[in-house]
Every structure is written in structure tokens, then in C-alpha cells.
Amino acid sequence: MNFKLVYSSVILAFLYLATSYIYVHQLYSSLTNQKFKEISHEMKTNVETLIHEKQEAITLVSLALATSENIQHVLLKKHENNFDYSSLSLKLKQETSLKSIWFQILDAKGNSFYRSWTDKTGDSLLDARIDVAQMIKNPHVISGISAGKFDITFKSMVPIYDNNNFLGVIETIAKFDSVATKMKKRDVETLIIVNDKYKDQLTEVEKKRFVENYYIANQEPNKELLGMLKSARVKDYINIEGLIVDKEKNIILTVYELKDMNNEVMAHLLMSKKLSNIDMRQIELSVEKIITVLAIVFVILVLLVYYFYTRNYKKFIQKQNEKLEESVNVKTKELQRLANYDALTGLPNRLLFLDRLKQHLKHATRDEESVSILFLDLDRFKEVNDTYGHNMGDALLKHVAVRLIDSVRDEDTISRLGGDEFTIILHNTDNEDMIKVANKIQRKMQEKFVIDGIELSTTFSIGISVFPKDGITSELLIRNADTAMYKAKEAGKNGYQFYNSQMTELAFARIELEKSISDALKLKQFKPYFQVKVDAQDKSVVGFEALIRWIHPTKGIIPPDDFIPFAEEIGIIVDINKFMMQESMIIFKRFKAKGLKCGMLSVNVSSEQLGDYSYVEDVEECLKNTGFDAKDLDIEILEGQNIENKNRVAEILRSLKGLGTTMSIDDFGTGYSSLTYLKKLPIDNLKIDRSFVRDIPKNKDDMSLVQTIIALARSLHLKVIAEGVETKEQAEFLKKSGCNVLQGYYFSRPIPEHECEIYLKAKS
Numbered sequence: 001m002n003f004k005l006v007y008s009s010v011i012l013a014f015l016y017l018a019t020s021y022i023y024v025h026q027l028y029s030s031l032t033n034q035k036f037k038e039i040s041h042e043m044k045t046n047v048e049t050l051i052h053e054k055q056e057a058i059t060l061v062s063l064a065l066a067t068s069e070n071i072q073h074v075l076l077k078k079h080e081n082n083f084d085y086s087s088l089s090l091k092l093k094q095e096t097s098l099k100s101i102w103f104q105i106l107d108a109k110g111n112s113f114y115r116s117w118t119d120k121t122g123d124s125l126l127d128a129r130i131d132v133a134q135m136i137k138n139p140h141v142i143s144g145i146s147a148g149k150f151d152i153t154f155k156s157m158v159p160i161y162d163n164n165n166f167l168g169v170i171e172t173i174a175k176f177d178s179v180a181t182k183m184k185k186r187d188v189e190t191l192i193i194v195n196d197k198y199k200d201q202l203t204e205v206e207k208k209r210f211v212e213n214y215y216i217a218n219q220e221p222n223k224e225l226l227g228m229l230k231s232a233r234v235k236d237y238i239n240i241e242g243l244i245v246d247k248e249k250n251i252i253l254t255v256y257e258l259k260d261m262n263n264e265v266m267a268h269l270l271m272s273k274k275l276s277n278i279d280m281r282q283i284e285l286s287v288e289k290i291i292t293v294l295a296i297v298f299v300i301l302v303l304l305v306y307y308f309y310t311r312n313y314k315k316f317i318q319k320q321n322e323k324l325e326e327s328v329n330v331k332t333k334e335l336q337r338l339a340n341y342d343a344l345t346g347l348p349n350r351l352l353f354l355d356r357l358k359q360h361l362k363h364a365t366r367d368e369e370s371v372s373i374l375f376l377d378l379d380r381f382k383e384v385n386d387t388y389g390h391n392m393g394d395a396l397l398k399h400v401a402v403r404l405i406d407s408v409r410d411e412d413t414i415s416r417l418g419g420d421e422f423t424i425i426l427h428n429t430d431n432e433d434m435i436k437v438a439n440k441i442q443r444k445m446q447e448k449f450v451i452d453g454i455e456l457s458t459t460f461s462i463g464i465s466v467f468p469k470d471g472i473t474s475e476l477l478i479r480n481a482d483t484a485m486y487k488a489k490e491a492g493k494n495g496y497q498f499y500n501s502q503m504t505e506l507a508f509a510r511i512e513l514e515k516s517i518s519d520a521l522k523l524k525q526f527k528p529y530f531q532v533k534v535d536a537q538d539k540s541v542v543g544f545e546a547l548i549r550w551i552h553p554t555k556g557i558i559p560p561d562d563f564i565p566f567a568e569e570i571g572i573i574v575d576i577n578k579f580m581m582q583e584s585m586i587i588f589k590r591f592k593a594k595g596l597k598c599g600m601l602s603v604n605v606s607s608e609q610l611g612d613y614s615y616v617e618d619v620e621e622c623l624k625n626t627g628f629d630a631k632d633l634d635i636e637i638l639e640g641q642n643i644e645n646k647n648r649v650a651e652i653l654r655s656l657k658g659l660g661t662t663m664s665i666d667d668f669g670t671g672y673s674s675l676t677y678l679k680k681l682p683i684d685n686l687k688i689d690r691s692f693v694r695d696i697p698k699n700k701d702d703m704s705l706v707q708t709i710i711a712l713a714r715s716l717h718l719k720v721i722a723e724g725v726e727t728k729e730q731a732e733f734l735k736k737s738g739c740n741v742l743q744g745y746y747f748s749r750p751i752p753e754h755e756c757e758i759y760l761k762a763k764s
Ligand SMILES: Nc1nc2c(ncn2[C@@H]2O[C@@H]3COP(=O)(O)O[C@H]4[C@@H](O)[C@H](n5cnc6c(=O)[nH]c(N)nc65)O[C@@H]4COP(=O)(O)O[C@H]3[C@H]2O)c(=O)[nH]1
Pocket: 531, 546, 547, 548, 559, 560, 561, 564, 577, 580, 604, 605, 606, 636, 666, 667, 690, 723, 724, 725, 726, 743, 744, 745, 746, 750
């Protein structure tokens, strides 16, 4: 995601808002200042206008009166009592804005001829007033503001002529503070501050109307302004340049300089207007407009940024999606590989094999061709695992896979179904080709594998099924190839078998048998039968061999040869033997508890178990569970059994010996054990196979062979037990030959517990 754009947008927005704020603020203050200036100007202009108006008004009045014939006549005749302007004053008061107005008439010599406010006349004003002197000297219209004894006033003097004969002067006087009153109507308070230089002149004015030496000319001065003036220096206010805005007092202040007739500043008009009375709406409207424009610009900018951002974001999302898709593809491929290929060998696994087989079958159906499946199972792979561990087993599988790949064409599919099972799919091959492939595999496997310096050899049992002859579905073809593979195992391993229909029946029978053996174990249908072993010399009971019998509810007693090899093949023999050992020990414990001398208990062990340490644990557990004395336990090992797996077997036998048991080599003479090797094993007894005893005394070779075995056993300090003794002659011959213990039908067949008890009781 483009965070840069987001960050810069946020910063820009902030800058924009800050700048806008400053701009609006400055604009507002500049507009306000402008407005205040305008207000100040307006106040000054207004007051000036009012002053001019007033001056003009009284001048007009003077001019009007100067042309009055009555005045001229009276001045010519000096009949002063004919004047009365009180009605004129009243009229002016009523009809005009001239509320306080006075008149004075001077004669041509500057003497007061008439005063409307007093009866006092005849006094000369030439000396008292410069303006009067000027007028007499040079009659002309004089208009202005002047300070007198009582106040400052508006004055206008107009010469009175009779034709060209100067008769005198008419003077009109008006109060000045009416200007302040008029200004008030316009919301402006005006304080008329008369300059301090007039202080001495204003002799008839009350002292209290002075602030410092400045006369306040208002009749009723504004209290606030007066307060302000009193609380500071008067100069501070009359010297204001431009204007003052006092937000605290909510006023705007400005000063107007009032000039006298000689154009000299004679007074200052301090004017104030309430800020709250100033109409700021226009400014606010302008500012609002600006804010609106700025806001619109901001919104547009935000929208633009948003547009670019979303466009950018879409691109970003698109890129992310592409990346995601890419990694999903990689992962999917990886998963497909994991799902379809065997992690150990890298060959296609069961899933891919099934898929490819289905494809082959589809094409073969369409093109009317054949497809063959070779089902391969390593012979004795379990022994490799048990002997050298699973790592070695795995390494062997990898090497085997390489050799398999070397044995077939590239287009043939080899897969590992799991464990030591492999399959090969061959397309459109005849029997001869298949045999060639099977032979090639076998040849490749002949050479020993050398892994971590250890030499290993292994072979394959191969089952072959062919589409469509042996099945048209993949499931059936695999099952039938598997069945054929079992057949190859039964036939002695390291070979191949083509599937035929009889094999299916066999396969079903095997499944059936597997289930019923398992059920039999659960239902305790297996029973130990005991066959006695007697001392060759005095025929006393030395012990018993426990031999299994399957007491089948419908088939009766099933002998071990009918199910033990199969039980060994499917592995259930481990549980069966454990069960047999524990049951026999319990029975022996019962015999002993009854005081019966049953001697040693011999049990059989399977080749499956001798390569596995867990057998030692099983024996230990049975001894512990039953409290059976290990010294009374003899374990019979078949000569042919696993003896090749020398080191492991030797170790396990030593562990068993460590528990206190004795060990016997069973069926001796049928295998090919070297006696030197046997010497190294912790063996106590050697049982001569009954096949050598059977034909005694008829077969002289057997007799001499038996004698040789006994002599050899003796030299190895082993006890010799002969089995299959059926006749007295045989018993006698074996006794004479030095055999220690005899076992066979001659003494007793294998019998169940209760019969054994009777037998023992009879013997004791
Ligand atoms: N013809 C003849 N036979 C005699 C005579 N005396 C004994 N036998 C038979 O010879 C076999 C001796 O047992 P084995 O060699 O251990 O051979 C046993 C043993 O290898 C195996 N077996 C029996 N019980 C068990 C067992 O619990 N576990 C295992 N793993 N194998 C067992 O089954 C084999 C066969 O057992 P069985 O049928 O009981 O056959 C027994 C026994 O009945 C005789 O005088 N004449």
C-alpha cells in the first residue's frame, strides 16, 4: 500500500487548513480594520457635515435678516426697541434643527445695538472682539466657531447695507453641542473638548465642566467618555491618530479637530461608537464566502486525493492479489507435489498412482489395449527395520526406488503405495514383456545394497494383474495383483505370480481366517494343551510343552499347523503367544498350588518375535502378572527361525536368559545352524526333530545321525531332548544313545488342563 501518499495527503491537508485559518483570520482583521477606518471616517465626515450645515444655516439666517428692511430702517433711524426676535427663535426652534439661537445687531461703529438674550446694549465690541473690529474695518460675511465667555458657539456675521451705505452687522449665534446631540442619533457619542488655551477666556463657565484645563462643551456629556478622559490624560485622547478600538469597552474612538475662524484648532470632538452597533454582517458574509470557497476547494482536494488514493489502492490491491495468487500457485504446486508424491522416495504415491491407473484404463478401454499392474512387496523388509532401525529401512527404500526406476521405461509409472509396497503400471505389454520386467527387477535386486557401510540384501515378491482379463476397475486390478503377490510370497518369495481366479477364493479365505483368528483370541477359543517331557532314565515328569489348540465352536479342535503359519504371516501370532504363555503359567501355578509336580513349562516362540525386544517385555509381563518363576520357564526356538539374524537374536536370548529362563533349540536338524554359532548362544537344550526319530529303529542312517547329534550336543554341554517318541524301542534306543529327555505319543499326547491334572495326580 502507498503509505507515502497517505502521509503526504494528511500533511498537505493540515498545511491547507492551517494556511486557510491564518488567511481567514488575517482577512477578517483586515476587513474589520478597514470597516473601523470607514466608521471613523464616517463619524468625522458626519460631524463635519453637521458643523457645515449648522454654519450655513445660521449664515443663511443672518443673510436673510441683513436684507430685512425693518433692520435697515431701525439702524438708520436708531429705533432699537422695534426689534424682537424671540418669535423668530421660537419658529426656528419649532420648524428647523436650530434649537438654540441668539441674535445681536451691531451698528456701523461696532457698538451693540440689540441683543436677543439681554437688554444690555450700547457697549462697544471693537476692543473686546477682533472679529468685530475686522468686520467694521472691512464689512464681509464671517462665519465660524468661536469661544466666548460662556461657551463655544457657531457665529455668523453679515454686514447690513442700505444701498451701499454700511449700516451695521447682524450676528447670529447658535449652541455648538447640538452637533453632539445629532451625532448621538447616529449612535455616535461626541465629547467636545475645548483646547486649554481658552480656559481663561471662558470666564463664565462652571469649574466642574473642566477636565484638566480643557472645557467640555457638551451640556450633558457622555459619562463613559468623560470617565475615560478623566481616568487618563486628556492629551492621550485628543492626540489619537486615526482611531482606537477598545474591545473591552466595546467602542471605537476617533477624534475630529474643530478649527476656529482663523483656521486654528480650537477644540477636539472625541467620538465613540459601540462596536456592537457596527454592522459587521457584510464582513462576516464575505468571510463566510471565503470560508465556503476554501471548504469547497478543500473538499475538491480531498476528493482528488481520495480518487488518486483509491486508484492507487486498487493498483496496490491488484498487485497484492497477483502476489497472493503467485504464492498460492506455488503453495498449490507444493501441496500437489506433497499430495501426489511420496516424500521419501520422490515416486508418485497411491493417489497419483490411482489417478494415472484410471487414465491408463480409460485410454486402454478406448483403444482396446491392455494395462498391467505389477504389485511389488519387499521380502523381509521388517527384519531390516527391526535389526538396523527405521532410518536404515528408509534408506533402503530410497535405494530400492532407484533400482526400480532403472528397471523400467520412462513412460511406465512406478509408485510407492506405502511401507515396502510398490507398483508399476505397464502399458500394452504381453506376458513375455511382463516376465522380462519382473526378471529385470529381480536381477537388479541381486546386487547387495551398501548403506552406511552395511551390506543389505532384499528381494521382491511380485504379483501381476492385467486389464481387462483380471478386472476392469482399478480397485479390482490392484486387489488381484496384491493377491498374486501374496501367492508369490507363499511360493517362497523373490518371485512373481500372474493372477488367476483361484487366487481370489484363496484371498477371501485368508480374509475370513484373519477375522476368525482375531475373534478366537478375543473369545478365548485358544487353549493350551500340554505334552509331557520325561526323564529318559527313570521316566519321571521333567516338564510339559504347551501346544496350542483352537477349540472352534463348529469345526471342533483345529491343530496349530492350520493357523499358526498364517497367524505368523499377519502378525497376530505375537498376541496369541503372549496369551498362550500367560494362560499356561496360570494353569501351572494352579497345578503347583495343588501340590502337583509339573516341572518345567516349555512355550513356543515365533520367528516374528525373536527379532523384537518387546518379546522380552512380554515374557517379563507374563511372569509378573502370574507370579510364575522364570526358572521353570523354557522357551523353544525353532532352529530355522531367525537364527541368521544373529546379533539381534543373541541379544534377545541373552535378555531372556537374564530373566532366569532356559532356552531350547526346537526341531534341531531341520535347519542349517552351524554348531559353532549355536555355541555362542545361551542355549540349554537341543530338541532332535521328530523326523529323525520316526523311522528308528528301521532307518539305520537316522539312528547314526541321532547319535551324532547327541554326541555334538554333549560336546557343547547341551541337554538333548528327543521328540516324536512313539515306541518303546525308540525310547530305549534314545536312552541308550545318551538322550536326556523324551517327548512323544509313547508317553502322552498333548492333553488339556483337566486331563493333565489327572495325569500328574496319577504320577505323584
Ligand atoms: N506324529 C507325532 N507327533 C508328535 C509326537 N509327539 C509330539 N508330536 C507333535 O509334534 C509337535 C511338537 O511341537 P513343535 O515341534 O513345537 O511344533 C509345533 C509348534 O511349532 C507349533 N505350535 C504349537 N503350539 C504353538 C504355540 O503355542 N505357539 C507357536 N508359535 N507355535 C506353536 O505347532 C507345531 C505343531 O504342533 P502340534 O500339532 O501340537 O504338534 C506337536 C506335537 O503334537 C509323536 O510321537 N508323534
